[in-house]
Amino acid sequence: MLLLAVGLGACNSRENPAGNLADREPAGDIVLISPEQFDGNGMQLGHPQMRNFAEILEVSGTIDVPPENRAVVSAVRGGFVKSISLLVGDRVRKGQRIAALENPEFLQLQQDYLETREQLPYKKAEYRRQKTLYGEKISSEKSYLQAESDYKTALARLGGLGSQLKLLNFDPETLEPGNLRAESQVYAPIAGSVTQVNVIKGAFVSQATEIVEIVDDDHIHLELTVYEKDIGKLRIGQPIRFSLPEQSGQQYNAEVYLIGTSIGPDRTVKVHAHLAEATGANLLVGMFVRAQIELGDPGTGENSGSTSVTGARDNASPSAMLSLPEGAVVTQGGQSYILVLEEQREDGYRMRQIPISTGQKARGFVAVTGDGLSRETTVLVRGAFSLIAAP
Known part of the structure; x- marks a missing residue:
């Protein structure tokens, strides 16, 4: 046989x-x-x-990104959504147009800017004239101060209106009476993936409305939750092995990078861990993970395999x-x-x-x-x- x-x-x-x-x-x-x-x-x-x-500490946590790698896009001023073509999962570049909002108030803002800009040369000339006359004792101090106030007020108003237009992504330098628009463009503040789209075409959005959320996953990390009684065992640099519950056979490597210094209401401390290089190709922000932290002093060989x-x-x-x-x-x-x-x-x-x-x-x-x-x-x-x- x-x-x-x-x-x-x-x-x-x-x-x-x-x-x-x-x-x-x-x-x-x-x-x-x-x-x-x-x-x-x-x-x-x-x-x-x-x-x-090593002695192993089993903990749980999530895949996360730093705050600067996550952005919520909202409206500077309210308006109706004229266009939005994004879907969850789309990749966007920093500065890419993601939506357009329409509001008649945008026209009024541009009109106010143009009117103030056109009045400024006159107010400036009148201010200089009154200053000269006042210096020669021809006009009163009151007339001079009024002209100065009018000019500086117009100057400040022009600057304020210009800043508001820039926030709405209008270019004040190119604004002319013949090209006023009621439509404001919304651009991506960071590059990344779209994780939420909360509006549809025609919907009215206010300043509190979250239009889309964008996450840059170039620097994902582990955000682990460790109980108060175990926090004294942790050291910076300790190795970590972690897996996803639905992929228990696949192990990933990381190491302890930061240990929280405050205890939450649930008597736990947040521990920040960096992933090893080439780890994270299949990891998504928000995924739940189970992790094993190897305790002991990192780098000394104590309790390490x-x-x-x-x-x-x-x-x-x-x-x-x-x-x-x-x-x-x-x-x-x-x-x-x-x-x-x-x-x-x-x-x-x-x-x-x-x-x-x-x-x-x-x-x-x-x-x-x-x-x-x-x-x-x-x-x-x-x-x-x-x-x-x-x-």
């Missing part, structure tokens, strides 16, 4: 030398892997190693535990399994699937225990996922 399985394995490997499936003996716990399958799928053998696992795939810690303490890379362990039906090498031959590898128990996890490694499992055991540490089957 063994020869038949080996023969089938050789046949399968010739048909699909880099296939993901290996042959399984009728006993159910023996897997035969051909050399072609082993090399073609990037499989790797290794040994369990003794590692000191090695990041090497195969190297053991020389200074492993008596409390160190046998460990394997997380990729070597496959869990099915609530039971964890690994593949142990029984025999390596010219025609391939004979592996036995054995059940194990798992413990703490840290930096890609998991503590393991099992019958006959030791540092001398040879284990398939890479490529086991598609080969292990539930009994």
Whole structure:
């Protein structure tokens, strides 16, 4: 029966030398892997190693961005929405037109600006004339002061009206009697993704109305919630492993960056964590996360696991535990399994699937225990996922 399985394995490997499936003996716990399958799928053998696992603090939190990376766009003055073409999820550039508002008051504001601008040269000339006459004792001080007041009032009014027009995205410098508009453009204050659109065409919006919300997700981070009793265990730089509830098999890396200094009404403290580089491609602002913070002093090696795939810690303490890379362990039906090498031959590898128990996890490694499992055991540490089957 063994020869038949080996023969089938050789046949399968010739048909699909880099296939993901290996042959399984009728006993159910023996897997035969051909050399072609082993090399073609990037499989790797290794040994369990003794590692000191950090104390783990399990917390929850969300994906968030800094306040300056989030913007709510509202109207400077109320008006009717003449146009808006954005949808949730659209990407916008800083300064991109996102909506247009219409209000007759915009026309009055432009008219007031033009009238004041046209009156200013006369008031300025009258002010200079009265100043000269007053200096020559020809006119009264009252006339001079009145002319000065009229000129400076007009100057201030012109500046104020111009600033209001700029807030509404009108250009006072190009404003002429023939190009007055009742339509004000609304532009994006930051680049990012549209997360909310709260208006429709024709709706009236006030200054309190949130037209759209834009989030720049170039600098997403973790905002974790830690209970008061645990905050004394945290240090800047401690490593974090986190996952999304709906993607529990995918782990991401981060580290503690800031620790809050005030306790909220629910007796918790906010902890800000930065994500590792190249992390965050599939993460969205607002997502809920579950995180594991490795406690201890970062950078000193105290209570920290090695990041090497195969190297053991020389200074492993008596409390160190046998460990394997997380990729070597496959869990099915609530039971964890690994593949142990029984025999390596010219025609391939004979592996036995054995059940194990798992413990703490840290930096890609998991503590393991099992019958006959030791540092001398040879284990398939890479490529086991598609080969292990539930009994």
